[in-house]
Amino acid sequence: MNLELYFAPGACSFVPHATLEAIKAATGQAFEPKLVKLHKGEHKTPEYLAMNPNGQVPVLVVDGKPLTQIVAICDFLDRSFPKAGLLPAEPWARAQALSQLAWMNNTVHPTFTHVFRASEFAESEGAQGEVKKVAAARYRKQLERIQGWVAGAKPYWYGDRITCHDAYAFTLLRWGGYAGVDPKSLPSYLTYVERVMAAPPVAAALERERIKLDTYKAA
DSSP states (O other): OOEEEEEOTTSTTHHHHHHHHHHHHHHOOOOEEEEOOGGGTGGGSHHHHHHOTTOOSOEEEETTEEEESHHHHHHHHHHHOGGGOOSOSSHHHHHHHHHHHHHIIIIIHHHHHHHHTGGGTOSSHHHHHHHHHHHHHHHHHHHHHHHHHHTTOSSBTBBTBOOHHHHHHHHHHHHHGGGTOOGGGSHHHHHHHHHHHHSHHHHHHHHHHTOOSOOOOOO
């Protein structure tokens, strides 16, 4: 199988990026990382829009066929590489795992978008400030919920294997700094993420993207 991942450093594409590194470690399946420079508009070129009309990352190209949306990508990778153990095998547990992943992708991620790109949701500076304020408070509560899920992780979300859940949990905590959330204020979450970052597959993706965890700056 030929796999190509189109990613942008620090974006949600880190989820399949780290996951593909975990698959490579578990099965030997290689993939080709394709850097997309968002600041140069490479996600808006005709060639890129032909793969993903939404002009977003990630895109996973499988034997020449593009697949978008993180939950779909993670589900495909789990079914294609069961040895990697990305999701539980038991049907109910698997459904619950997908439910958590979908919540992170479809609820928490959009909340952060309201913080990071408030201008897309309101016109005046005052209104944008209110959008950002409300979204940041909501995002904090969502991170607290994730902290409850990972507090007992041993050592990762699903035991001794890195999965999409671990990569998404890292990404969302990292984004928290932009929402005014000090990662140190979520100690169980932070301790867990530090373990995740030290895992070789995640460390490889971090090095390629040249990103770090702490984006928080005190007011």
